[in-house]
Amino acid sequence: PKEDLRLERARASFNSRELEVLLAGGKDNYKLRQRIASVMTTNEAFSKRGKYFDERDELYERTLRMYLALPSAVASMNEKEPIAVARIMRELIDEPGGLDLHLGMFIPTIQGQGDEEQRKYWIPKCVKLECVGTYAQTELGHGTYLRGLETTATYDEEREEFVVHSPTLTSTKWWPGGLGKTSTHAVVMARLFTKGVDHGVHPFVVQIRDNKTHEPLPGCTIGDIGNKMGYNAVDNGFLRFDHVRVQRRAMLMGHSKVERDGTYVPAPVAKVSYGTMVFIRSDIVMNAALYMKKAVTIAIRYNLVRRQSNADEVTGMECQVIDYQHSQRTLFPILAKAFAFHCTSDYMRRMYFEFQRDSREKKDFSALPELHATSSGLKAYCSWATKDAIEACRLTCGGHGYMNLAGFGTTLATYAPNVTYEGDNNVLCLQTARYLLKAHRKMLNGQPPVDALRYLDGASSRSALALGASLRDEKAILDAYAHRAWRLVTEASKVTGDLSPDEAMRVHMVQWIGAAKAHCAFVVMYNFVLAYDETRSRVSAETLNVLHRLVCLHGLCGMDDTMGEFLEDGHIDGEQAAEIRQEIFKLLSEIRPDAAALVDSFGLHDYFLNSALGAKDGDVYRRLYEEVQAAPFNRKHTPPGYTELLQPKLSRGNFGVSKL
Amino acid sequence: PKEDLRLERARASFNSRELEVLLAGGKDNYKLRQRIASVMTTNEAFSKRGKYFDERDELYERTLRMYLALPSAVASMNEKEPIAVARIMRELIDEPGGLDLHLGMFIPTIQGQGDEEQRKYWIPKCVKLECVGTYAQTELGHGTYLRGLETTATYDEEREEFVVHSPTLTSTKWWPGGLGKTSTHAVVMARLFTKGVDHGVHPFVVQIRDNKTHEPLPGCTIGDIGNKMGYNAVDNGFLRFDHVRVQRRAMLMGHSKVERDGTYVPAPVAKVSYGTMVFIRSDIVMNAALYMKKAVTIAIRYNLVRRQSNADEVTGMECQVIDYQHSQRTLFPILAKAFAFHCTSDYMRRMYFEFQRDSREKKDFSALPELHATSSGLKAYCSWATKDAIEACRLTCGGHGYMNLAGFGTTLATYAPNVTYEGDNNVLCLQTARYLLKAHRKMLNGQPPVDALRYLDGASSRSALALGASLRDEKAILDAYAHRAWRLVTEASKVTGDLSPDEAMRVHMVQWIGAAKAHCAFVVMYNFVLAYDETRSRVSAETLNVLHRLVCLHGLCGMDDTMGEFLEDGHIDGEQAAEIRQEIFKLLSEIRPDAAALVDSFGLHDYFLNSALGAKDGDVYRRLYEEVQAAPFNRKHTPPGYTELLQPKLSRGNFGVSKL
Numbered sequence A, B: 001p002k003e004d005l006r007l008e009r010a011r012a013s014f015n016s017r018e019l020e021v022l023l024a025g026g027k028d029n030y031k032l033r034q035r036i037a038s039v040m041t042t043n044e045a046f047s048k049r050g051k052y053f054d055e056r057d058e059l060y061e062r063t064l065r066m067y068l069a070l071p072s073a074v075a076s077m078n079e080k081e082p083i084a085v086a087r088i089m090r091e092l093i094d095e096p097g098g099l100d101l102h103l104g105m106f107i108p109t110i111q112g113q114g115d116e117e118q119r120k121y122w123i124p125k126c127v128k129l130e131c132v133g134t135y136a137q138t139e140l141g142h143g144t145y146l147r148g149l150e151t152t153a154t155y156d157e158e159r160e161e162f163v164v165h166s167p168t169l170t171s172t173k174w175w176p177g178g179l180g181k182t183s184t185h186a187v188v189m190a191r192l193f194t195k196g197v198d199h200g201v202h203p204f205v206v207q208i209r210d211n212k213t214h215e216p217l218p219g220c221t222i223g224d225i226g227n228k229m230g231y232n233a234v235d236n237g238f239l240r241f242d243h244v245r246v247q248r249r250a251m252l253m254g255h256s257k258v259e260r261d262g263t264y265v266p267a268p269v270a271k272v273s274y275g276t277m278v279f280i281r282s283d284i285v286m287n288a289a290l291y292m293k294k295a296v297t298i299a300i301r302y303n304l305v306r307r308q309s310n311a312d313e314v315t316g317m318e319c320q321v322i323d324y325q326h327s328q329r330t331l332f333p334i335l336a337k338a339f340a341f342h343c344t345s346d347y348m349r350r351m352y353f354e355f356q357r358d359s360r361e362k363k364d365f366s367a368l369p370e371l372h373a374t375s376s377g378l379k380a381y382c383s384w385a386t387k388d389a390i391e392a393c394r395l396t397c398g399g400h401g402y403m404n405l406a407g408f409g410t411t412l413a414t415y416a417p418n419v420t421y422e423g424d425n426n427v428l429c430l431q432t433a434r435y436l437l438k439a440h441r442k443m444l445n446g447q448p449p450v451d452a453l454r455y456l457d458g459a460s461s462r463s464a465l466a467l468g469a470s471l472r473d474e475k476a477i478l479d480a481y482a483h484r485a486w487r488l489v490t491e492a493s494k495v496t497g498d499l500s501p502d503e504a505m506r507v508h509m510v511q512w513i514g515a516a517k518a519h520c521a522f523v524v525m526y527n528f529v530l531a532y533d534e535t536r537s538r539v540s541a542e543t544l545n546v547l548h549r550l551v552c553l554h555g556l557c558g559m560d561d562t563m564g565e566f567l568e569d570g571h572i573d574g575e576q577a578a579e580i581r582q583e584i585f586k587l588l589s590e591i592r593p594d595a596a597a598l599v600d601s602f603g604l605h606d607y608f609l610n611s612a613l614g615a616k617d618g619d620v621y622r623r624l625y626e627e628v629q630a631a632p633f634n635r636k637h638t639p640p641g642y643t644e645l646l647q648p649k650l651s652r653g654n655f656g657v658s659k660l
């Protein structure tokens, strides 16, 4: 197997190192990543040895230990940008843990929603881990619909305190990460009442456990919500309040306030906090690219090494399973999509930082609606695609893909909730659709759409009819995507007619979601084409050539997979559909020799991959055999319950003398 | 929530009990199932309490205990058909365990491949559990390709023994269920050598562990392959032989033989063992129906109870999430498909038993090729669909669907390998395609195809052009399926042209698989329509009406999901495609009031479902809250590693006096 991969690498038509540096964002970043990986692999605190056999408490503790080892590991590197280093380290740890919400939500919420004094008070304590916090929004009965939350925080003017309370079973806080056992504090989203008036949901910092004993504080009932499909290093928890009293200043008052006498002062500008949401969603898009790369790296390497069936008559060597067309048709489009998502997430970051700058420097918030709509849709589009891709990659690996040691199972299980949290994907698509329809309607009324929606005028879609001309013309393919999105948005707009948006969304929900997806497919293809153009001057002709194949493959496979949408209005006819399929098969065989080098260019370290099937050297069988020896089940030669359950029966058997 | 389900049941347009009895196969079966469930739920040995929080050794032992409790539970019922009772009980246990291969493969292989004397010797010991066996075929380096197996059994004429040996790392037996820790014996598939000649792979019964001590016997290296995505109550294992000697009669000699002097006597009739394979595959189709029912029952019940968003202005009640169109468009087609698969598996059983009878009574094996091809394709088609359906159902349940207590995670994880074992699905599709193309070619040469393939003449496909006439005409819809399958098989046949089947399969693999899938989609729709017709005289008009909607929904959604294949040759035009979508939405709203009653009609017992979201009474939130209290993480109020890792930091925190 090692030899197989060596030969495959030697076949490549381009220099994978060149592409690796490009994807890493330049030589410096590339080297930094290398250094970080070597620091982590030589530090026992970060060891993943035996991780796939961890029971839940072991996994929790292992992960906690890794997070706690981060600060000194980061410091030891002495880099200019410690935050960037920590970020990469967390990426390599590749497991959300009990401190995730503390770092990812508790601190940022205090930073974003607290006032100056509150920030000054809390942040240092957070950094020193004198408290660990979580973000408690979701309730047993309430998730998507924020306004439905039932937990109350009622202001008591006499004592200048809030009374935080869970009035019903369904108001129990449910899901917050790190709440189950780790946290001492929580940002609690609760319905604020002052003077009998309901002001809607606001954030409160509430201490929930004693700092010395870790016992839940009086009035707090807390626990873990038990095992989940994945995410089991995180102690997602539940929390009920029985009239718990907190100081007035427990409310985060960066925006709205309650004064001593109970006067409610609403936030001056609403929606300022949308920025964070956009940021988190762009993170999810970036992660989508990362996990797609991970899954396809493992699968392609194993498919190059695995030989099964079709033994050569002369050599007796069986065929590399990647040479089965169905493996290629599954894996190479995912490979291409990983590149496409990489480019899309670059674009989102850029858009986000431009917005940040403009909103700070010029108080210009005008990009927000577009940013919000795009990030919502892309979060949904990319996380769905990635979840499906991980599973599809696994399936090309036969039985061994099902073992934990392959790495697919845990990757999928822990990736899966990306389609549910930070906005359920369907709900996000509806938001994107609503924005698209609004823009479309405005355009009909003569207002030109923002740049990203220029295709809505249908102009680019006309030229796409010439697609047949060249199936390797990425701009023509992009036009087909523009056409499809334009058509689906236009039709959704048409059926909506005079209905109120709410009513229309209800009756035409599936169609709206379809329009949003088509838009997102266009945006992804658009960014891939754009990035390819920008790369022209920066890489060798060979690398560019390979990238061009990936752009075309991504474009054509995306069409083939939803061909009905292109055929339905005759934009493409049956013959063209068949041609597209033929062209895809050509592309697959052109990409085939570069498969090993392409996944190498993602530069994913073995420590990150943590996969016996996907390790860089291809030494699959030795790894599987060796790693399996450490499985806890192998500590004893008898199974659990043997003495009581099996021995009495088995020991009656006597097979020593028989001739059978 | 309980009230919600009560009201939903009251809304039904038909009597769910009537349908339940029909699906159970009559009143007697219906009652038998009820009795079995009540026996099991009152027997502590079968308890599933806390199962979702089991660590691996607990899950193994719990499951083993259940299997061991089966014989007396079956006996206690005193039924005429104890085997049928045991089968239903295993279905309700709903967890493959360490004895699964013993019951499902070891015993049947001895029965099917052993000679009279061997059967007489082994079977009683197997039944008394004086030995536990497994079936060891797959090797670390060899799965699909049986001829690639490397384990050898070399006959030593001197000592009249076989020497069983694992010559390489890749020849290590890998995957057999129950091998890791449970089994004392294995049927080992090994390459037989006599007098230096390789006779290919044959089955040998080899003792691998000592009956008294359970230690691996000399020359056997055995262990567990560690945690998998699911299936963790089974100890899938590995096994290496170092020149292990067994008696000559260890070889199962029901078909081929080796005589004392080493003469090899081949089997008189080849392929007799295909029957078993067909049986196992038809089992997988039946299970597909069962697990689809399970997932959709849980999801529909929860979607009826869960209320989220769109609060009513007057009552403040939020909307039942099933009333979101995207939930219905996901769940109701799966509901319909569960019925379709139910009918398909009935048909496969019937086909199988007819073949059994004909082959036994009339020595007529002529149905085998068709049976083999159909069961291969349907195994693939149904297991793929079911795996996807379980995940789709989960996604409609938001965050709670991700908890183990929901039941989706473990169901999916343990169902997943159905697409890989008993023949990888892609490989099976290719076998089906090969058969279809052969039949097509014969037909072109004037030989009429078997009944099931009559559509290959393209005759029925012509009338389908009139589809637009009535989208509620199930026969017209079926014709569209026939047309699509006919077209794809014909085209695959055309491109194959003069290529050898092997070469054609290689170059057109994806197209071949597509043709096989289209054929299977037709077969499933065909059986659904047929079963519907047969039901006409047996149920009330109301029930028939409901079934008719399901048949149409299944047919139309299957088209909508792959619309490109119908549009590509103009069999359907864009307007019809749009009409089909409209009709689907109409059907969804017609089915909506019957949703609760329809899943009730599957008659799945709460004990089987084992889901806080899917229990019959709909009391979701109370169940979640109560069951979570038992999670092992909640035994202590501190997390694992607390004293060492967290306490030193947290205890420095002091929040008692602050005003914040």
Ligand SMILES: Cc1cc2nc3c(=O)[nH]c(=O)nc-3n(C[C@H](O)[C@H](O)[C@H](O)COP(=O)(O)OP(=O)(O)OC[C@H]3O[C@@H](n4cnc5c(N)ncnc54)[C@H](O)[C@@H]3O)c2cc1C
Residues within 6 Å of the ligand: A101, A135, A136, A137, A138, A141, A142, A143, A144, A145, A174, A175, A176, A177, A231, A236, A417, A420, A421, A422, A423, A424, A425, A426, A427, A430, B306, B307, B308, B309, B310, B321, B324, B327, B395, B396, B397, B398, B399, B400, B402
């Ligand atoms: C692993 C994990 C970690 C989490 N961590 C946290 C955390 O740290 N803190 C926290 O507060 N929460 C957390 N959550 C909860 C998470 O935020 C919610 O699960 C998420 O918001 C979805 O809400 P829900 O589960 O209530 O789904 P629901 O809203 O009940 O959705 C159910 C179904 O209804 C549909 N639906 C709902 N509303 C609409 C609508 N308006 N239009 C159309 N369709 C609709 C959805 O599409 C979905 O199909 C976590 C969840 C998971 C799975």
Ligand SMILES: Cc1cc2nc3c(=O)[nH]c(=O)nc-3n(C[C@H](O)[C@H](O)[C@H](O)COP(=O)(O)OP(=O)(O)OC[C@H]3O[C@@H](n4cnc5c(N)ncnc54)[C@H](O)[C@@H]3O)c2cc1C
Residues within 6 Å of the ligand: A306, A308, A309, A310, A321, A324, A327, A395, A396, A397, A398, A399, A400, A402, B101, B135, B136, B137, B138, B141, B142, B143, B144, B145, B174, B175, B176, B177, B231, B236, B417, B420, B421, B422, B423, B424, B425, B426, B427, B430
């Ligand atoms: C949970 C579980 C339990 C199991 N239990 C047992 C057991 O009890 N006893 C036992 O002996 N085995 C067992 N197995 C092993 C199982 O039978 C094999 O995994 C299965 O046969 C597939 O073989 P493979 O894993 O080697 O996949 P591979 O054959 O390596 O397949 C890898 C890829 O190559 C493709 N491929 C392979 N050959 C061809 C071809 N000719 N044409 C086109 N594509 C091809 C496949 O489609 C797949 O995409 C078990 C497996 C699992 C997951």
